[in-house]
Amino acid sequence: MKKATTITITILAFILVGALIIGWSIYQKKKDVAAEPSLYVRIFSDENFETDVVEASKTRPILVDFYADWCFPCRMLDPIIEEVAKELKGRAIIGKLNTDKNLIARRFGITKIPAIFIIRDGEIKNAFYGVVPKETIVKALAEFGA
CATH class of the missing domain: 1.20.5 (Single alpha-helices involved in coiled-coils or other helix-helix interfaces)
Structure with a gap:
């Protein structure tokens, strides 16, 4: 025994x-999820956030995926975000922001990742945390004009 x-x-x-x-x-x-270039998903940073997110949100909804390289659920969300961007074909701007490399995440009080914010007219209209189904994201973006 x-x-x-x-x-x-x-x-x-x-x-x-x-x-x-x-x-x-x-x-x-x-390791570096955002290092791989994508035709559909933009990379947001402290430098381009004001123009590429806040200003651009006046014309169409923006999805910001807050992530970190070490975050396993963030990597699980990557293909979902890519699919959403492909499906919407420019009706919304889809992008990622690395919370370890950009201080702008603090402005939004990001305490857990992945965090997905939908921004329209310069304001957060919806937020999701964790791995979210594609359908949920697409539906939420459609509510704001995608």
């Missing part, structure tokens, strides 16, 4: 270590 328990614990330890190694290697490959 004791030998079987020891063997079981050893096997579970190997599985856990293997999963951690695989997870770490995936993390390293996708």
Whole structure:
């Protein structure tokens, strides 16, 4: 009985270590999510936020995905954001802002990520936290003219 328990614990330890190694290697490959260029998703920063988000929100809704490179749920949200941007074909501006590299996130009181803000006419009209289904995001953007 004791030998079987020891063997079981050893096997579970190997599985856990293997999963951690695989997870770490995936993390390293996708370390800087926004570094990969996209035709559909813009990169927002402290420097361009006023013009690319606040001013642009007067003509159409803006989706800002607040993220960090180390955030696993943020990476899970990436393909969803990309799909939303492709589907809307310019009816809304879709972009990402790295909270670790841009102080503008503090202006919005971002305390948890991923955070998705929909901005229209310079104001936050809707906000979501965590991984959100594509349909929810598209519907929310449609409410503000996308």
